[in-house]
Amino acid sequence: MKPLYPLRRTCKQAVALMIAREDRELPRLERWALRLHLAVCKACPNFERQLLTMRQAMGAWRHYSDDEPR
Numbered sequence: 762m763k764p765l766y767p768l769r770r771t772c773k774q775a776v777a778l779m780i781a782r783e784d785r786e787l788p789r790l791e792r793w794a795l796r797l798h799l800a801v802c803k804a805c806p807n808f809e810r811q812l813l814t815m816r817q818a819m820g821a822w823r824h825y826s827d828d829e830p831r
């Protein structure tokens with residue numbers, strides 16, 4: 762699918778943005794683009810939910826491993 766205007770993102774790009782967002786703050790333009798995509802896409806909001814669940818699980822795991830004596 763060809764981008765129709767500058768804020769249009771493909772699912773692949775949206776997923777890349779959501780993953781990048783885990784590590785760093787996205788530029789405002791990208792946040793808008795991502796929000797726009799999530800508003801029109803059927804699949805990506807599901808992926809976002811999975812990512813949030815995964816992040817919580819990872820957070821808990823990281824917490825445990827930090828407590829581990831070295």
Ligand SMILES: [Zn+2]
Binds near residue numbers: 802
């Ligand atoms: Zn999508």
